[in-house]
Amino acid sequence: MDNQNEQAHQSKIIDQFSLQAIPFTQVPGHFDAMQILIELSKVYIDDAVLDVACGPGMVACEFAKHANHVTGIDITPAMIEQAEKRQNDLHLKNLTWAVGDAISLPYNDNSFSLVLTRYSFHHLQSPNITLAEIIRVCRPGGRVMVADVSVDSDKSESYDSLEIMRDPSHTHALTHEEFAALFKNSGLLDCRQSAYGVDIELETQLRASFPNPGDESKLREMIISDIGINNIGINARREKEKVMYTVPIGVFIGLKDGSQ
Amino acid sequence: MVDKKLIDILACPACKGDVFEDKGSIECKECGRQYPVVDDIPVMLVDEAKMPENKKNEENE
Numbered sequence: 648m649d650n651q652n653e654q655a656h657q658s659k660i661i662d663q664f665s666l667q668a669i670p671f672t673q674v675p676g677h678f679d680a681m682q683i684l685i686e687l688s689k690v691y692i693d694d695a696v697l698d699v700a701c702g703p704g705m706v707a708c709e710f711a712k713h714a715n716h717v718t719g720i721d722i723t724p725a726m727i728e729q730a731e732k733r734q735n736d737l738h739l740k741n742l743t744w745a746v747g748d749a750i751s752l753p754y755n756d757n758s759f760s761l762v763l764t765r766y767s768f769h770h771l772q773s774p775n776i777t778l779a780e781i782i783r784v785c786r787p788g789g790r791v792m793v794a795d796v797s798v799d800s801d802k803s804e805s806y807d808s809l810e811i812m813r814d815p816s817h818t819h820a821l822t823h824e825e826f827a828a829l830f831k832n833s834g835l836l837d838c839r840q841s842a843y844g845v846d847i848e849l850e851t852q853l854r855a856s857f858p859n860p861g862d863e864s865k866l867r868e869m870i871i872s873d874i875g876i877n878n879i880g881i882n883a884r885r886e887k888e889k890v891m892y893t894v895p896i897g898v899f900i901g902l903k904d905g906s907q
Numbered sequence: 908m909v910d911k912k913l914i915d916i917l918a919c920p921a922c923k924g925d926v927f928e929d930k931g932s933i934e935c936k937e938c939g940r941q942y943p944v945v946d947d948i949p950v951m952l953v954d955e956a957k958m959p960e961n962k963k964n965e966e967n968e
Contacts, residue, residue: 654954718913720951727948743913746950751920753951758916 653772657722657748680843680896681709687841687898688761688792690714697759699749699781700767704730704742711739714761718754720747749777752784760789768795769810769820778833788905791835796820797842797897802880809879813856813866826897835901842897849883849890909933909949921953938962 684706690696694714698707701719703726711717711734719742721727727744734742747753749767762785768774778793785791798806800822810817821829830838849870853863871890873883881892909928917926917933924937933942933949939962943950 716912718916722952724945724948724950731948743910744948745913745917746945746948746952747920748952751953753918753920753949754916755918755923755925 653750680845681706683841683843684763684765684792684794684898685709685713687900688763688790690761694761695759697752697754697762697781697784699752699762699764699777700770701730701744702726702766704733704744706763706765707742708733708737708739710761710763711742714741716741716743718743718745718759720745720749720752722746722748749780752780754784756783757786758784760786761792762789763792763794765794766796768793770816770818772818774821775829775833778829782833782835782903785903787903789903790900791903792898792900793826793830794896794898795826796894797823797826798880798895800824802878805879806881809866809869809881812862812869813852813858815859821897823897826899830899830901833901834904836904838899838901840897840899842895844882844893844895846891846893849892909944909947913949917949917951920951921956932957 690710690713692713692715696710696714696717698710698717698719701707701721704719707717707719707730719727719730721730724746727746730744745753749764749771750773762781764781768777771777781791798820803820803822806820807817810820827840849867853866858866870879870883870892873879874885877883881894883890883892914926914928918924919926919935919938919940921940922935922938924935926933926935931944933944933951934940939959940953940956941959942956
């Protein structure tokens, strides 16, 4: 990937997430399943945690209640601003923040005992590079956890089309197989996976999204016409008067080899 | 001031060199890039870094 292309993609991410910084925290599904991540990561009081692409700090602040210290990093300054605000609102002291890129993390090797990232991989053009960076900054014997959209391979193309229209900084949601292969080939040990779904109400999500002009009605139509068909893999459905759908999330965890 | 604990683990995203805080920016001991600090938050983006003139010349040699 050339540098110009990478920079253009970074700008797209910063543009989208500067707009989404506040609305993102108001989509109820984004706070769900936090307990699942806490339990799967086995976070404990001695942990030095890094949250990569931490967004408005929802995960970082939650983990800070269980860990010794949490560092959050995100490429979008507006997200870090929201994260710091959240930290202050919650009166948490054990967090620090930085603006930075997941392609080249600005940390020394072996700096953290738990490195995690939630809902970032579908924005990356080279998830393998970010995973390698995550592993580099994780201590030997430490844990790596990635939680992100993980779709069936036969739904992948439709899901990507929908998401790219809703959020132009989306690149590709890895399929279950692609995620499993990424972890298997990463050198991480004892790799495990789990899954959960995030229930989202269509209109709430559209209010928190910033598609290109004219695409909002196309998005609504795409999702409503998938009710009962499920080509997109999000189980679009009507519940009472509302259109709901469920984004499938995979959680992948591995240990960094402690024998090196 | 940037949190001292954060400085201890920070590295230059361009060359992974150790960094230190100097006059309100984060400077790399290896390549000399200077990263801005905005409201006590280090902005560790290579595109946002300044390269001192003497280091620019070294890079071009």
